[in-house]
Amino acid sequence: MEGLATLAAIVAIAVLAIVIISVAKKGLPALNVDLFTQVTSTFGIPGQGGGIKNAIIGTVIMTAIATAISVPLGVLLAIFSSEFAPARLALIIRITLNVLAGVPTIVIGVFVFGLLVVGNGYSAYAAGVALSIVQLPVVARSTEEVLLLVPHSLREAGMALGASRARTVLTVILPTAVGGIVTATIVAVARAAGETAPLLFTTGIFANAVVTDPTKPMASIPLVIFQGSESPSAHDQEVAWAAALVLLVGVLIGSSVGRLLSLRSRRRIEQTR
Amino acid sequence: MATETPTQRLPLSGHRRTRYGDLALRGITGLAAVVLGLLMVALVYEVAREAWPSIQEFGASFLTGTEWNAVTDVYGARDLIWGTLITSLGALLIAVPMSIAIGVFLSELAPRAIRTPVTMLVELLAAIPSVVLGLWGILVMGPFVAQHIEPFIIDHFGWIPFLDGYPSNQGLFMAILVLTIMVVPIVASVSRELFTNVPSDLKQGSLALGATRWEMVRSVMIPQVGGGLVAAVMLGFGRAIGEAIAVTQVIGGSNSRPDSIWGPADTMASRIAAQYAGTATHLQRASLAYLAVLLLAFSLIVNLTAQLIAGRMQRRMRGAA
Numbered sequence: 274m275e276g277l278a279t280l281a282a283i284v285a286i287a288v289l290a291i292v293i294i295s296v297a298k299k300g301l302p303a304l305n306v307d308l309f310t311q312v313t314s315t316f317g318i319p320g321q322g323g324g325i326k327n328a329i330i331g332t333v334i335m336t337a338i339a340t341a342i343s344v345p346l347g348v349l350l351a352i353f354s355s356e357f358a359p360a361r362l363a364l365i366i367r368i369t370l371n372v373l374a375g376v377p378t379i380v381i382g383v384f385v386f387g388l389l390v391v392g393n394g395y396s397a398y399a400a401g402v403a404l405s406i407v408q409l410p411v412v413a414r415s416t417e418e419v420l421l422l423v424p425h426s427l428r429e430a431g432m433a434l435g436a437s438r439a440r441t442v443l444t445v446i447l448p449t450a451v452g453g454i455v456t457a458t459i460v461a462v463a464r465a466a467g468e469t470a471p472l473l474f475t476t477g478i479f480a481n482a483v484v485t486d487p488t489k490p491m492a493s494i495p496l497v498i499f500q501g502s503e504s505p506s507a508h509d510q511e512v513a514w515a516a517a518l519v520l521l522v523g524v525l526i527g528s529s530v531g532r533l534l535s536l537r538s539r540r541r542i543e544q545t546r
Numbered sequence: 547m548a549t550e551t552p553t554q555r556l557p558l559s560g561h562r563r564t565r566y567g568d569l570a571l572r573g574i575t576g577l578a579a580v581v582l583g584l585l586m587v588a589l590v591y592e593v594a595r596e597a598w599p600s601i602q603e604f605g606a607s608f609l610t611g612t613e614w615n616a617v618t619d620v621y622g623a624r625d626l627i628w629g630t631l632i633t634s635l636g637a638l639l640i641a642v643p644m645s646i647a648i649g650v651f652l653s654e655l656a657p658r659a660i661r662t663p664v665t666m667l668v669e670l671l672a673a674i675p676s677v678v679l680g681l682w683g684i685l686v687m688g689p690f691v692a693q694h695i696e697p698f699i700i701d702h703f704g705w706i707p708f709l710d711g712y713p714s715n716q717g718l719f720m721a722i723l724v725l726t727i728m729v730v731p732i733v734a735s736v737s738r739e740l741f742t743n744v745p746s747d748l749k750q751g752s753l754a755l756g757a758t759r760w761e762m763v764r765s766v767m768i769p770q771v772g773g774g775l776v777a778a779v780m781l782g783f784g785r786a787i788g789e790a791i792a793v794t795q796v797i798g799g800s801n802s803r804p805d806s807i808w809g810p811a812d813t814m815a816s817r818i819a820a821q822y823a824g825t826a827t828h829l830q831r832a833s834l835a836y837l838a839v840l841l842l843a844f845s846l847i848v849n850l851t852a853q854l855i856a857g858r859m860q861r862r863m864r865g866a867a
Binding site: 277281282288289299350352353354357368369379381383387388406409438470498513520521529532533 | 567
């Protein structure tokens with residue numbers, strides 16, 4: 274029995290290793306300067322494009338828009354839930370965030386499509402909004418956890434010294450929790466960079482050129498991978514593997530760094546207790 | 547999982563000037579909460595609104611209709627619902643025992659030094675973007691499974707009707723495998739947390755009475771965390787139901803039920819992803835939105851049930867402590 278449990282763990286890690294190695298093996302040959310300096314091309318027409326420059330730029334811009342929306346909103350939500358809301362309301366907020374976290378991302382795509390795309394067309398703003406909805410529960414829950422870890426005695430000390438609630442929160446609580454907020458942001462960015470379904474509905478058709486205007490649709494790394502995986506062209510598949518390698522490395526590093534930092538900041542906060 | 551909110555709310559400050567600062571902060575953060583509420587309402591409303599033409603046209607018969615035809619403009623989701631259930635339940639069938647085993651391994655069996663690194667590795671599996679998993683699934687795992695694993699199963703278990711067929715690197719089985727990879731980290735990390743929190747005097751007591759380690763796991767740990775495990779499994783189920791991208795990449799996108807587990811099929815989420823771009827008629831688009839409504843309802847029910855079970859379990863553990 275114990276052997277089976279060990280075997281299960283080994284299989285899980287083996288799958289992780291196999292996926293990473295496969296992506297590396299297939300992606301590395303296609304990893305060259307062209308990948309980062311050329312834009313995407315249709316049907317792999319030689320001499321034209323063959324890279325993912327516009328996709329990288331697009332993903333960076335759209336993820337930035339999403340993070341700019343979800344982090345302030347999530348932090349404010351967490352502050353409300355941990356400092357001001359009565360216990361029952363805080364519980365409702367937590368339940369709602371968990372529900373939102375469980376909504377399939379394709380449904381979120383359909384939602385933002387009807388809200389922002391119909392009548393206005395695809396745009397990076399719409400993609401940013403859709404991605405921010407995916408990020409919001411991640412940011413809000415992690416931030417709330419960190420805020421709750423800050424010992425109550427710090428808040429009471431602030432009050433005892435005559436500071437208002439607002440000042441205590443802004444100058445004592447938040448700085449103590451800022452490490453946790455940063456790591457929550459890193460994890461949220463890693464999450465948003467890899468989401469594909471929301472992008473299908475908000476920036477599904479994009480130009481084979483670098484676009485920096487957020488009111489227009491932009492290429493994105495996940496969509497390049499998605500379209501490449503379904504394409505019969507070997508060239509498209511090659512580009513997809515290379516893009517997958519770039520995305521995988523970024524996302525795995527981001528998630529690991531976020532996880533490690535959060536462990537460390539949590540330990541540090543608990544030492545102030 | 548989440549820590550307790552402080553049960554006492556400190557009062558707002560006394561002075562008039564500082565009170566305005568407090569009110570402002572409370573107002574702004576409260577506004578964030580209102581935005582959240584509006585978001586949820588808007589989500590349900592908007593998706594339902596997009597689906598309305600199809601809901602009006604087909605009503606409940608959408609759930610039992612088997613035809614999905616853009617030419618005749620007739621849409622029915624029965625085979626998609628079937629595909630969703632088969633792939634998700636199939637994934638759970640493999641993932642749940644595996645995840646519980648991993649949870650036991652990480653909380654009891656593994657040498658202390660490797661517990662944190664291995665836990666992080668298992669959780670890293672969850673961070674793999676689904677589109678990358680799908681790419682790997684269709685181009686690497688698919689051919690491998692079709693050449694080595696499927697023939698083996700067909701040869702030895704093909705007498706079971708549903709398992710008899712032709713190997714393929716797309717289809718229900720591939721979707722089940724991909725979903726399993728996605729569900730395992732979720733259920734395993736929750737199991738590990740649950741098992742780690744079982745009071746050690748319960749575990750030691752059982753061992754002192756002569757139980758083997760496996761007997762201790764089976765008769766003490768698993769019953770102790772039972773509710774939490776159910777909640778974790780439901781969360782994994784919700785994840786599997788909603789996965790669109792990786793599934794659509796590997797499942798083969800067929801319009802009807804396949805004869806065997808090796809044949810192409812489709813799920814609700816994957817159908818939306820596959821057809822979103824090329825909808826020929828308004829009714830088709832509305833029908834895809836109707837699928838989204840069904841997915842939303844499923845995920846709401848599964849999620850709320852999981853939270854209910856988890857909350858009840860937490861209360862019981864606190865009461866017993």
